[in-house]
Amino acid sequence: MRVLITGAHGRVGEGLKLFLADEEAYELTYLDREDHPDYDTHVADVNDYEAIRPAFDGQDAVVHLAAYPMTDGTWEQVRESNLHGTHNVLEAAADAGVEQFVFASSIHAAGMYEEDNAPELYEMDVDLTVTHEDPERPDSYYGASKAFGEDWGRYYIEKRDYPEQFYAIRIASIREPPYDNTYGDAEKGVERGDWERGSDEYETQAKRLKGTWLSERDWAQLVELCLEDDDVTFDIFFGTSENERGWFDIEHPKEVLGYDPQDRAEEWTEPPEELVEHVEANREG
Secondary structure, eight states, X not given: OEEEEETTTSHHHHHHHHHHTTOTXXXXXXXXXXXXXXXXXXXXXXXXXXXXXXXXXXXXXXXEOOSOOOTTOOHHHHIIIIIIIHHHHHHHHHHHTOOEEEEEEEGGXXXXXXXXXXXXXXXXXXXOOBOTTSOOOXXXXXXXXXXHXXXXXXXXXXXXXXXXXXXEEEEOBOOOTTSOXXXXXXXXXXXXXXXXXTSHHHHHHHHHHHHHBOOHHHHHHHHHHHHHOSXXXXXXXXXXXXXXXXXXXXHHHHHHHOOOOOOOGGGOSSOOHHHHHHHHHHOOX
């Protein structure tokens, strides 16, 4: 299967390449604004339709990751890559006759459920489950742009010949090594000098990530299951690992795709030693 990955060299893309790049089942093409020393790359910005269009020829699937990723982004920052860029990628896929489209959406497309219930939500005894059938409730321009991308996908499925299948994965919290664990955000705050290890702020960050963490290998599994699927026309899936504190429904991807998460937040009761050593060697202040 020939698969084009947009935004391939960003944080989310690096985790995906780690698990899919050596898979014999896939012939991967990488599209990114910047070149990469280890991967042949179609260098182009998703805002430039003419520049990206040739990369779509002959592809069986597109995994669209390219985006402005910050929830505190302004309208101007989010608009170009997340709205105009996503439209360009969908249009290029449609024009090239690409059959499958996997869209990296976000839990922030439904982020107000968390905002309304935090920080109590981060405790084990709060009863809240958000499913793919609940209304979109974006918490930011970024979240709204991801909800927009899902709606664009439905439009292309229902009104255009291609793509024939659209999968929106509402990604939770993917962190790059050595932060790829449930203490990653808390330790980053220590590294920046925002708080001290063991403080209330530190513990809140750790509790939150124990609900939203998505390991890199579980993320790669979700994408691979979408690429292998023959039945879905349009669907939305929340993506987290098997976290007891989680409030986003992952029973749906289990039932529809056969998702079998390999990691769970409860594996960590304290930050890994190698992460602490990294932070202490690099902390500011």
